[in-house]
Each structure stands twice: as C-alpha cells, then as structure tokens.
Amino acid sequence: MSSTENIVDPHHDTLRGPRFWVGPIVVVAALMAALAYLYLGSMISPADHLRKFPMAIVNQDVGDVMPGSDARRNLGDEITAGILDGIDPERIDMQPMGISAMNSGLDNGTLYGAIVIPSDFTKRTSILAQASVVPGDIEKPIITVYTNPRTGTFGTNITQTIANQAMATVNATIGEQLTRTVEDTLATSAPDLQLSGGSRITLADPINVLTVPHKPLPDNTGAGLSAFYYTLLLILAGFTGGMIVNTMVDQALGFQPAEYGPRFIARETTHLSRMRVLLIKWGIMFVVAMIVSALYLWIGTALGMPFPRALLMWEYGTLAITAVGVTALAVVSIFGQAGLLVNLLLFIVLGLPSSGGTVPLEAMPPLFDWLSTFEPMHQMYIATRAILYFDGRGAAGLAHGVWMTLLGLAIGLVLGAVITMIYDKRGFHRRHDVPEVSAPIGG
Structure with missing residues (x-):
C-alpha cells in the first residue's frame, strides 16, 4: 500500500462546512454596515442634530434718543433680548459677553462665531430715520457677524446660517418699527410730507449686516481641512505602520511565513518570549514615528502648507504616531489576528466620524459626542488643529490633546506588557505545532 493513500487532507471537511463560507461574509458585511451607518449618519443632517452650538453676542450699544420721542432707547439691548428669546438654547448656545472675551x-x-452690535448702533438708526425725509447721503447702521474659519468650513457655514436667520428677523422687526415711527412723526409734525418709495425700502431693511472672518486662514490650508487630513495621516502612520512592523518582525523571527509572489518562506521560529518580541516592535515603532513625523513636515512644507510651529508639530506628531502604533501592536499581541479588526474599529471606523474634523460635534447625533470623549482621533485632531491654526495654545485644545495622547500611550504600554507577560508565564509560547507523522503499517 502506498503511503500517499493513507494521507487525509485535514481541511477537506472544513471546506464543506458552512462556517468556512459564511464567516468572512458576515464579518465583512457587518463591518461595512457599521461604516455606512457611522459615516453617513454623522453628516447627512447636521441641522437636525444641532446641540449647544457655541456662539457669542456682543452688545456695545450705548443708546440714543429716537425721532418722535424724548426718551432714550437702546436698540442693542432690544436686539440682544430678541435674539436670545428667538433661539432654542438647547440647539444654539448664544453667550452674551464682552469684546475681549x-x-x-x-x-x-x-x-464658532459672534454677532457684534457697535456702540453707535442706536444713534445711526436714529440718523437713518431722520434722513428718510431729509435730502443727503446716509449710511445704514452696521451689525458685524464674525465667523471662525479655523474651526472648519462646516462650522463657518452653520454660523452664517444661524446669523442670517437672526439678522433677517432683526431687520424685519427694526424696519417695521422705524417705518411706523417715521410715519407717526410725519403725521404729527408735517402732514403734507409723505415717505418716498425709496425711503420705505431703506427703512424696511435698515441694517447693513457685514460678515467678517476672524483671523482668516492663510493659503494652502484646504479651507480649514488641512488639520483634519494631517491628523488622519498621523493615525494611519501609527495604525498601518504598526501592522506593517508587526508583520515584518514576525516574518523575520519565523512566527509567520512570508510570501513574495510565488515564493513561500517559512523560517525557523526563534525562541523569544512574547514580551521581548513586543519590546522589539515598540522600539522600531518609535524610530518609525520620529522619521515619519519629519517626513510629513518636509512633504507638507514642500507642497506649500504652512507650519507656524514646525518643531512642536514634529514633536506632537512623533508622540501621536508612537501612541497609536504602540497601542495597535499591544492589541495584536493580546488578541492575535483578531486584533487587526479591533484596531480597525478603534482607530478608523469609530474614529473618523467622531473626530470633529469635518462636521462639528455640536451638529452630530449625541453618539458621536460620546465617542469623542475617548476616541484617539478626536484627541489628536484638537491638538493638531491647535498647533496648525491656533499658535499651539493650550486652551485651544493642545493641552487636552497631549494629555489624552499620553494617557492612550500609557494604556497601550501597560496592557501590552501585562498581558504578554501573563501569556509567557502561563506557557502560551508562539511555537508552530508540528503533528507527529508515523509511518504506515506495511509501508
């Protein structure tokens, strides 16, 4: 009897089982469904999810006497009260404050923005009312809407929408009051005079609303998106870089085979503990982080991207890539190949929509606001944005972002070290199980 007749393919029954075919299909379909829900659900209807969107209203008006009355009025106070009464405080957090704050x-x-009423608003409105029946040039009273382009294009658009709606109401209310005041004054003091059509149009729309960006971004910042994409690069360098380091080190040490085209190479497994291998991978990842962070700066500068705090950006980039890479390697060391899926969920699937880099968190469903409290990408985004757009101010998010990045690095180091040492002590060594093969009887 030939020895080959006694060899049974151990995977023959596996191929026939439904789990072999259904497993990959279910995992991929579930992951893609989660991607679709999270990514589309985070941005398709920001107006419906607006929540505590922070804006300021600054009233500097000192008041004046309006035509037809001896009493002083302060239209700035009236406009401020009207705006605050007309908005839902759960959706828009309109905060009265001074110009310095x-x-x-x-x-x-x-x-994200502010509405500023100047000190001479009532006075200019009074002059406009008087000038409606007196020849001569006149300027409308001004209210300025400040946007904050450094918080992102989406935040700017939401600010402009809120301000436009508020100013339309204010213009209509003030216009109606002015028209009625002038008509009453004319009826009393000069009944033979009538408001011209041009005067009526001017009085009906009396306020000149100016929209001004606060400290516009320099060129080559992608309209406020460069911070988000730079953060994405840091995440990918840590996550993808960690997985590449993991695979190449395991192949070189013989823990898994390597394939290069038709070549299949299975090296002899080295007798290194899990902890030693993980330390080797962490060391390589730190060197990778320093080099890649420098490369990002060099490439961005070559493309014309401004880096006002280049050294700080390199330092934080190195920290962020190291933190993500160390944690990703720890997860793979703990969960094995399933760790790739865990890392994908942690750093990409849940991280991108909750980063706040494209749509403000205040315009997303509460789920994403909750995710942003611990998701690494949001912490890295606010730190990166602070460095690139806000001169590295700690209050702009750098302090919080650095602290959370260090916390993530510490968690990765502790979990990776503790679990792999437990595996080593319990004898869960990384060895290939080679089954014993006995010669067939009569072979």
Whole structure:
C-alpha cells in the first residue's frame, strides 16, 4: 500500500462546512454596515442634530434718543433680548459677553462665531430715520457677524446660517418699527410730507449686516481641512505602520511565513518570549514615528502648507504616531489576528466620524459626542488643529490633546506588557505545532 493513500487532507471537511463560507461574509458585511451607518449618519443632517452650538453676542450699544420721542432707547439691548428669546438654547448656545472675551473664544476655537452690535448702533438708526425725509447721503447702521474659519468650513457655514436667520428677523422687526415711527412723526409734525418709495425700502431693511472672518486662514490650508487630513495621516502612520512592523518582525523571527509572489518562506521560529518580541516592535515603532513625523513636515512644507510651529508639530506628531502604533501592536499581541479588526474599529471606523474634523460635534447625533470623549482621533485632531491654526495654545485644545495622547500611550504600554507577560508565564509560547507523522503499517 502506498503511503500517499493513507494521507487525509485535514481541511477537506472544513471546506464543506458552512462556517468556512459564511464567516468572512458576515464579518465583512457587518463591518461595512457599521461604516455606512457611522459615516453617513454623522453628516447627512447636521441641522437636525444641532446641540449647544457655541456662539457669542456682543452688545456695545450705548443708546440714543429716537425721532418722535424724548426718551432714550437702546436698540442693542432690544436686539440682544430678541435674539436670545428667538433661539432654542438647547440647539444654539448664544453667550452674551464682552469684546475681549469674544476675541479670546474665537482665538481658542471655543466659539464658532459672534454677532457684534457697535456702540453707535442706536444713534445711526436714529440718523437713518431722520434722513428718510431729509435730502443727503446716509449710511445704514452696521451689525458685524464674525465667523471662525479655523474651526472648519462646516462650522463657518452653520454660523452664517444661524446669523442670517437672526439678522433677517432683526431687520424685519427694526424696519417695521422705524417705518411706523417715521410715519407717526410725519403725521404729527408735517402732514403734507409723505415717505418716498425709496425711503420705505431703506427703512424696511435698515441694517447693513457685514460678515467678517476672524483671523482668516492663510493659503494652502484646504479651507480649514488641512488639520483634519494631517491628523488622519498621523493615525494611519501609527495604525498601518504598526501592522506593517508587526508583520515584518514576525516574518523575520519565523512566527509567520512570508510570501513574495510565488515564493513561500517559512523560517525557523526563534525562541523569544512574547514580551521581548513586543519590546522589539515598540522600539522600531518609535524610530518609525520620529522619521515619519519629519517626513510629513518636509512633504507638507514642500507642497506649500504652512507650519507656524514646525518643531512642536514634529514633536506632537512623533508622540501621536508612537501612541497609536504602540497601542495597535499591544492589541495584536493580546488578541492575535483578531486584533487587526479591533484596531480597525478603534482607530478608523469609530474614529473618523467622531473626530470633529469635518462636521462639528455640536451638529452630530449625541453618539458621536460620546465617542469623542475617548476616541484617539478626536484627541489628536484638537491638538493638531491647535498647533496648525491656533499658535499651539493650550486652551485651544493642545493641552487636552497631549494629555489624552499620553494617557492612550500609557494604556497601550501597560496592557501590552501585562498581558504578554501573563501569556509567557502561563506557557502560551508562539511555537508552530508540528503533528507527529508515523509511518504506515506495511509501508
């Protein structure tokens, strides 16, 4: 009897079982469904999910006497009260404050925009009403809407929408009051005079609303998206780089075979503990982080991207890539090949939509706001944005981002070290199980 007649393919029954075919299909379909829900659900209807969107209203008006009355009025106070009464405080957090606090909030990125009523608003409105029946040139009273382009294009658009709606109401209310005041004054003091059509149009729309960006971004910042994409690069360098380091080290040490085209190479497994192998991978990852962070700066500068705090950006980039890479390697060391799926969920699937880099978290469903409290990408985004757009201010998110990145690095180091040492002590060594093959009887 030939020895080959006694060899049974151990995978023959596996191929026939439904689990072999259904497993990959279910995992991939579930992952893609999660991607679709999270990515589309985070951005398709921001107006429906607006929640505590932070803006400021600054009233500097000192008031004046309006035509037809001896009493002083302060239209700025009336407009401020009207705007605050007309908005839902659960959706828009319109905060009355002074000009200094407003500038600080815009500089730190804690405000998406502001409405500023100047000190001479009532006076200019009074002059406009008087000039409606007197020949001569006149300027409309001005209200300025400040946007904050450094918080992103989406945040700017939401700010403009809110301000436009508020100013349309204010214009209509003030216009109606002015028209009625002038008509009443004319009826009393000059009944033979009538408002011209041009005057009526001017009084019906009396306020000149100016939209001004607060500290516009320089060129080559992608309209405020460069910080988000730079953060994405840091995440990918840590996550993808960690997986590449893991595979190449395991192949070189014989823990898994290597394939290069038709070549299949299975090296002899080295007798290194899990902990020693993980330390080797962490060391390589740190060197990779320093080099890749420098490469990002060099390539970005060559493309014209501004780096006002280049050294700080390199330092934080190195920290961020190291933290993600160390944690990703720890997860794979703990869960094995299933760790790739865990890393994908942690750093990419849940991280991208909750980063706040494209759509403000205040315009997303509460789920994403909750995810942002611990998801690495959001912490890295606010730190990167602070460095690139807000001069590296700690209050702009750098302090929080660095602290959370260090915390993530510490968690990765502790979990990876503790679990792999437990595996080593319990004898879960990484060895190939080679089954014993006995010669067939009569072979």
